[in-house]
Amino acid sequence: MEFNFYMPVRIVAGENCVRKNAALFAPFGRSALIVTGKSSARNGSLADVQAALASNGQAYAVYDQIPPNPTVGSVEEGARIAREAGASFVVAVGGGSPMDAAKAIAMLARQGSEGSIFTRAIGADVLPMVHVPTTAGTGSEVTPYAILNNDEKQTKTSISAPSLFPKIAFLDARYTQSLPRSETVNTAVDAISHAVEGMLSVRAGTLSDAVARESLHWLLGEYDALRGGELSPRSRQNLLYGATLAGIVIANTGTTPVHGMGYCLTYFHGVPHGRANGLLLPAFLRVCLRKDEARTAPVFAALGMGPAEFSDRIAALLGARETYDDATLHDYARRAAANKNVRNCAVLMEEGDLYGVFRSSVGA
Ligand code: NAP
Ligand code: ZN
Numbered sequence: 001m002e003f004n005f006y007m008p009v010r011i012v013a014g015e016n017c018v019r020k021n022a023a024l025f026a027p028f029g030r031s032a033l034i035v036t037g038k039s040s041a042r043n044g045s046l047a048d049v050q051a052a053l054a055s056n057g058q059a060y061a062v063y064d065q066i067p068p069n070p071t072v073g074s075v076e077e078g079a080r081i082a083r084e085a086g087a088s089f090v091v092a093v094g095g096g097s098p099m100d101a102a103k104a105i106a107m108l109a110r111q112g113s114e115g116s117i118f119t120r121a122i123g124a125d126v127l128p129m130v131h132v133p134t135t136a137g138t139g140s141e142v143t144p145y146a147i148l149n150n151d152e153k154q155t156k157t158s159i160s161a162p163s164l165f166p167k168i169a170f171l172d173a174r175y176t177q178s179l180p181r182s183e184t185v186n187t188a189v190d191a192i193s194h195a196v197e198g199m200l201s202v203r204a205g206t207l208s209d210a211v212a213r214e215s216l217h218w219l220l221g222e223y224d225a226l227r228g229g230e231l232s233p234r235s236r237q238n239l240l241y242g243a244t245l246a247g248i249v250i251a252n253t254g255t256t257p258v259h260g261m262g263y264c265l266t267y268f269h270g271v272p273h274g275r276a277n278g279l280l281l282p283a284f285l286r287v288c289l290r291k292d293e294a295r296t297a298p299v300f301a302a303l304g305m306g307p308a309e310f311s312d313r314i315a316a317l318l319g320a321r322e323t324y325d326d327a328t329l330h331d332y333a334r335r336a337a338a339n340k341n342v343r344n345c346a347v348l349m350e351e352g353d354l355y356g357v358f359r360s361s362v363g364a
Contacts, residue, residue, distance in 0.1 A: 003205030005252055008162075009142045011244065013171035018045075018132060022052035024168055028128050029088025032060040033109075035078055035102035036093040040064070045093050045134050045175040053091075061085040063105075066094065069156065069266060069273075070101040071149050072117055079108035082127065092131045092166070095187070096138030096147075096273065099131050103146035103164045118150055122161035131166040134175040136239040137187025137274050139194060139247015141169035149267065155335065156263040165251075171244060173236040181229040183272070184239070185317050188226055190274030191243035192219050193281050197256040198249035199299050200288060202346050205252075212249045213302045218242030220304065226317055257349050258284050260339030261358065264332040271322060278318050282311035283360045288347045295346050322362055329358040 012021050025032075032053055040046035041064070053060050063078045082090065082105055090109075092102030104117065106127040131141035140146075144164040150157035179187070195212040198204060204212075219242035225235040261284075262276030271279070286307050288296040303310055315321070324332075333355035336342070342349055 001206050003207050005205065005207045007142065007248055007251065008165050010168045011142065011171065012168060013241070015172060015174060016048075017172050018048040018052050018170045021170070022055045025052055025058060025091075025130060026056045028130070028167070030058060031085060031087050032058060032089050032091050033078070033082040033085055033087035033105070034060050034062045034091045034093060035066060035105055036062065036064045036098045037066050037068075037095070038064060039178065040093045040098075040134060040175075043134055043175045043178040045132055045172070048172075049091055049093055049132060060091070061087065066098040066101045068095075068097045069149050070097050070104070072151075075101050075104035075108060075117075075148065076113050078102075078105035079113060082106075082109035087127060089128045089130065092129060093134065095133065095135035096140045099133060099138065099140035100146040100148065102129055102131070103140075103166075104148060104159065107164065117148065117159060118157050122159060122163060124163045126163040129166040130168045130170070132170045132172070132175070133240070133244075135179060135183065135187040136173070136176050136236065136243040137190040139191065139243055139250060141166055141171070142244055142247040143251040145250075155267050155339075169244065171240050173233065173240040176236050176240060177231075177233065184231060185226050186272045186274035186278070187243065188219055188222070188239050188274070189278035189281075189314065189317065191239070191246040192216065193258055193274070193277035194246035194250045194255065195219070196281065196285070196299055196303070197258055198246070198253040199302065200256050200295065200346050201253035201344055203253045203344070204346070208249050208252045209298070211245050215242045215245035215249060216302050218245065223313065254344045255341055256284075256345040257336055257339065257341050257354055260341040261332065261336040261354060263339070264335055265322070265362070269322065275318060278314050279321055280357055280361045282307065282314050283357045285310065287349070287353050287357055291353070292347045323364040324358075324362055325364050326359075329363060330355060333358055
């Protein structure tokens with residue numbers, strides 16, 4: 001048995017856990033920058049964080065201008081505000097977009113904005129972060145990744161460093177109750193994709209596989225609720241728990257070409273991140289099974305179903321698929337083949353394989 005597993009994030013879960021554990025914010029200093037989007041003001045998460053900070057006598061500024069699929073401009077602006085406010089730590093409140101943006105802001109606030117954020121070495125000097133997810137999908141609250149729009153390369157690019165792990169993740173599923181069905185499905189499918197891709201990573205090991213199987217147990221256990229769109233507080237808790245587990249998986253394994261391919265659909269067409277992965281994942285798994293049955297069979301065992309049933313079930317969640325013409329898909333396969341995720345996959349995927357996945361998933 002051989003593995004190398006790292007998880008430095010304190011994870012605190014439960015109803016009202018932010019206010020109940022307000023004292024955990026205290027060691028991070030006098031002043032916070034809260035990084036968020038627009039929905040946190042409506043689902044109670046922002047108010048809970050503000051109350052927790054106020055109860056410790058900690059000051060805060062709020063930067064709520066993070067768009068879905070965060071841009072370099074938005075994180076540079078956030079870093080400027082963090083420096084002006086004298087922030088000693090960052091609190092991220094929202095989905096993957098504000099949570100990822102907060103990591104880049106925490107880094108730039110300490111290290112300055114000179115040079116490309118995508119190629120520079122990320123040092124250890126990063127403001128400490130506390131993450132409060134309001135979607136159940138990305139797992140960003142437990143990963144060292146921040147994914148930003150990279151306009152020079154026309155894709156989304158991940159930056160990563162051990163210093164980008166948050167110190168604390170607070171999981172309160174009440175905040176996800178206000179998510180519309182489509183966002184709930186998209187983010188849950190993202191988490192399923194993380195668990196599956198983690199099992200197919202060259203860095204997968206006994207422990208990350210165990211966490212991935214556990215994650216799939218919780219996520220797929222809510223399949224009927226996701227399909228029907230009736231999500232009880234218990235279902236919301238299970239999805240958030242499953243998504244965080246899947247985040248723990250990819251924190252250790254990284255992702256595979258599914259994510260690299262999905263970035264094309266998101267960057268060029270605005271397909272939501274989780275939906276993009278879900279559109280591609282079933283066909284990707286079929287190619288994996290054909291090329292390396294021994295490596296792929298355990299994934300289907302963890303899913304508890306075969307390739308055809310998995311395709312049907314994901315398709316039923318996602319509804320009518322987007323389609324793109326052949327020249328576009330050849331271009332995307334070429335782009336995705338250049339992504340570092342390809343080398344992270346235990347099943348070798350050539351550009352032609354990626355084109356085949358695109359074609360059978362979103363071909364016209
Ligand atoms: P998101 O882009 O953060 O949010 C999607 C939409 O949902 C936004 O309009 C957001 O509005 C809204 N929203 C968030 N929480 C809500 C709530 N509780 N109720 C109602 N609306 C809510 O979506 P996401 O799928 O969570 O994150 C996707 C991003 O994460 C992508 O950029 C992706 O690349 C990245 N990602 C990161 C990792 C990682 O390891 N770091 C892993 C996978 C994906 P507001 O933002 O205005 O509030
Ligand atoms: Zn993802």
